[in-house]
Amino acid sequence: MRVNVSFPATELHCDVLIVGGGINGAGIARDLAGRGLRVLLCEQGDLAQHTSSCSTKLVHGGLRYLEHGEFALVRKALAERELFLRSAPHITRALRFVLPHVPELRPAWMLRAGLFLYDHLARRELLPASRTLNLRTHPAGAPLHPDFEQGFAYADGWVDDARLVLLCALDAAERGARVLTRWHCAGARRAGPGWSATLQAAEGASEAGVGGRRAGELRVQARALVNAAGPWAASFLHRQLQGPLQVLRLVRGSHIVLPRLFEHDFAYVFQSTDRRVLFAIPYEDDFTLLGTTEVELPASGEPSAAQASAAEVEYLCAQAGRYFRAPVRPAQVVWSYAGVRPLLDDGAREATALTRDYRLELEAPPAGAPLLNVWGGKITTFRVLAQEAAELLAPRLGASGGPWTAGAWLPGGxxxxxxxxxxxxxxxxxxxxxxxxxxxxxxxxxxxxRRRWARLYGxxxxxxxxxxxxLPQLGAEVAPGLFEAELRYLHRHEWAATAEDVLWRRTKLGLHMDAAARSRVAAWCAREWGRVEVSSVAC
Known part of the structure; x- marks a missing residue:
């Protein structure tokens, strides 16, 4: 299926216009399209360009959320883990975490109790139960300071977050949805029984060439509107829809990537002195991913400008250095990224205590078109969020299909x-x-x-x-391990418009290339696609 096609008309009509191409928007588009509704998804940048590609890449219940009493959220997330692993075995994997015990921070009985709950709040078939480890003899103890004698192991999952969003958008498109990347929703208003919206194209916009429209502008008539703009959801409601001002707490989570710090395939969960947790995860074979920080942005902060600060890099290295034998220094960092999480304001004073749950608010006046605002959420629960959103909208739009995603493959799976x-x-x-x-x-x-393609494309x-x-089909090798056949596939089928899209979201090849190789990819994309853009620090 080719996704970069032209529309035949100056004005588009659909059942649902979804604004926001992160995991929530793509997940809702997929679910609604699978119920037979005409869906249009628009994203002002690339799919998963911001928050949804800047996570810790975990499919987890959230062990630390138990301390805050969020049992319902943890149960819901735990139930989703194995659905993830089954639906997308090419981009997910089970991951064993090791939690070294620090008696001064939390007693062992408390950790055992939390892990017992974690094991039993939801049914498990694929993932093993937690257990106690002797870190003096277990391989996971070798990279740690010798002071750590006891630890606990438990299982969660890992996912390629950017590809997860991409696969949801692909599934939606294959079920009839239209996906517009680099199209900004400049405004929308209720017009009779529906919504009238204006979309404006940025450079590199997909689905270009809409006949008869003004340059860079497209009108959309929709029966319902979904605001899934993530960190921009509150400002979109207020500015583009002239709705009430809502309060979201925007929290920056920063991560750093270093050359591999340990040789085994376990991941670590470290308890920091400020009661936050730090993950150290095997990443892209040759690296270790460390994260995350939680720094609240001021009300005037711009989510798209999020970057890991020097203070955050120092913090992550210092906390990791409390556990690993070998020093962890900022000079070792080969890449960093930051994403802004839109969290519900539940009154918690500290960002670490804010809920990671979501809220769906449906505004459906008797004589007006529905508006669904999506607040909060996390990658692990995206599917149930999308299903709940579809259950709210589908009956109002005359769709007869019911829930279907729980047992469905994602594309390539x-x-x-x-x-x-x-x-x-x-x-x-x-x-x-x-x-x-x-x-x-x-x-x-x-x-x-073969191994890399199996894990990206299934x-x-x-x-x-x-x-x-x-070999004759691969074409020229533009950069080490990256051939023309893959680049053409990504542009034709996966909305890739820039070298950045390819190197840092569709793949993580940017991590494995030097600046000269990345520049060759940028030059090829500019020549073939007519757009120059490459970054070594994109998320």
Missing amino acids: DFSAFIGAAARGEPAQALRQFELALGGRWPDLPASL ARIELLLRPGPA
């Missing part, structure tokens, strides 16, 4: 065409069998490329390669 019934088995094993099958179908495809690899020898 169904390996059955390659490995048959084994695709329904344990996700990690299914992925290994899928990789072997790729080697049988394209034996000349380099093993490193079964959609058939859109990159036809049957027959692989």
Whole structure:
């Protein structure tokens, strides 16, 4: 399916206009499109350009939320973990976390009690139960200071967050939705029984060439409007929709990436002296991801300008250095990123205590068009948020379809065409069998490329390669490990418009390239796509 196509008319009509191409907007678009509604999703930048690609990449219940009494949120998130692993085995994986015990911070009985709840609040089939570790003998203890004698291990999940958003948008598009990237919703108003909105195109906008419209502008008539603008949701409601001023607490979470700090595949959860937690996660084979900070932005702060500050980098290194034997210094950082989380203001004084739950507010006047505002949320619960949003809107729009996403694959996640019934088995094993099958179908495809493509595109690899020898189909190698065939696929099928889209969101190849290689990718994209943009610090 080609996603960059032209519309035939000057004015678009749809059932639902969704503003915001992060995980909430893409998830809602997917669910509604699957119920047969005509959906238009617009995003002012690239898909997942901000918050939704700047997370800690975790699919988790939120162990620390138990301390704040958020049992319902934790239960809901825990129930989603294994659905994630089953629906997208190519971009997710189970991950074992090690929590070293620091007696001065929390007693061992409290940690055991919390982990017992974590194990039993929701059903588990794939993930193992928690257990106690002797860090003097366990491999996870080797990189730690010798003072740490006891620890606890538990399981959660990991996800490629930017690709998760992209796959939801792809699924929506394959079910009939239209996805506009780099189109800004400049304003919308109720007009009779619907909404009339004006979209303005930025450079590189997808779906260009709408016949008869004024340059860079598009009118949309929609029966309902969804405000899923994330950190911009409150300002969008107030400025573009002339609605009431809502209060969201915007919290910057910063992360740093360093050369790999340990050789095993466990991740760590460290307790900091200010009662926050720090994650240290194996990342992109060669690196370790450390995060996150929680710094509240002032009311005038601009979410798109979020960057990890020098103070935050120092903080993350210092906290990690309390646990690892080897020093962790800012000079080691090879990449940093920051995202702004829009959190509900539940009255908590500290950002760390703010709820990570979400709220859906439906405004549906008897004689007017519905408006659904989406406040808050987290990646782990995006599917249930989208399902609840669809349950609010679908009956008002005459859609008869019910919930359907709980057992559905995300694009590329169904390996059955390659490995048959084994695709329904344990996700990690299914992925290994899928990789072997790729080697049988394209034996000349380099093993490193086969592994990377399996974990990015899954079964959609058939859109990159036809049957027959692989090497003649790859085209020129623009930069190490990146061939023209992949770049063309990303532009044609995944809305990639810039080198930044490719190197830092569709893939993380930017981490593995030097500046010269990234510049070659930027030059190729500029020549082929007519737009120059590359960044080494994009999230």
